[in-house]
Amino acid sequence: MKKIAFTAGDTSIAQDAKSVLIERYGNYPIEEAQVIVALGGDGFMLQTLHDTQEFDVPVYGMNRGTVGFLMNEYHEDDLLYRLEAAEIAVLNPLRMDAVCVDGRQAAALAINEVSLLREGPQAAKLRIYVDGRLRMQELVCDGALIATPAGSTAYNYSAHGPILPIGADVLALTAMAAFRPRRWRGALLPKSAEVRFEVINPQKRPVMADADSRSVRNVATVTIRSEPTIRHQILFDPGHGLEERLIQEQFA
Secondary structure (H helix, E strand, C coil): CCCEEEEECCCHHHHHHHHHHHHHHCCCCHHHCCEEEEEECHHHHHHHHHHHHHHCCCEEEEECCCCCCCCECCCCCCHHHHHHHCEEEEECCEEEEEEECCCCEEEEEECCEEEEEECCCCCEEEEEEECCEEEEEEEEECEEEEECCCCCCCHHHHCCCCCCCCCCCEEEEEEECCCECCCCCEEEEECCCEEEEEECCCCCCCEEEEECCEEECCEEEEEEEECCCCCEEEEECCCCCHHHHHHHHHCC
C-alpha cells in the first residue's frame, strides 16, 4: 500500500473529501509520502506542485474544484488501484526574473505561463529579445505571455494562442490584444530559448508580471526561460493524460 499524503483546497467540498479519504486510506506527512493526492481545482494543483517541488514526489489530483484540466475524476472506492495504474507526465516550469522600475528584483516559477499585463489605462509597449537578439522593436498591446505546453490551454488559449502537444520542446509567445503590429498573434519558440521583455516608458505605461498568480508590479524588464533542473510529476488515469486532454481540447 502506497504512503499517501492528502492535501485539499479551502472549499468545504475539498475539505470534506480529504476527511473521508484520510479515514479510509490513512495520511502520511509529505516528507514520508510516496505520492501526494491533491483535492481541489487546477489552481490548487498548481499551488501543490509549487509547494512540494523539493520532495520529488508525484502528485495525483482529484477534482473538487471547477475546471479540473490537471485533475482526475473524483472517486473514493478505487484510489489505490488508480494510483498504481496512473500515467506520469513530467513538466519543467518557467523561471521568471523581473527587475522593477525602482531596482527591486523578483524571481518566480510558473508551470502554466508567465504573463505581462498593462497596469494602467494605456496600452503597454514592449520590446522583445530572444536569446539576446532583438526580435521586435515595439509591441503595443494589452500584454504578452510565454506558455508551456501544459499551460497552453489556459490563459494562452483564451488569448488565441496555439495549443502545444505535451511532448513538444516548444514554448508559445502570445500577444494579448495586439495593436501594433496589428493582429500579431505571437511566435513558437524552442524550449531552450530565453525571452527578455523590456517595458518601454514604464512610468507612463506601467506593466505587471505574473507567474502562475505570483505578481510583480511596475516591472522594467522580465526574463523568462525554461528551468530543466526542476521536474514536476503529475499522475493521470490511463487514457486521460495530458497528451489526450490537449488533443481533445482542440476538437471541443
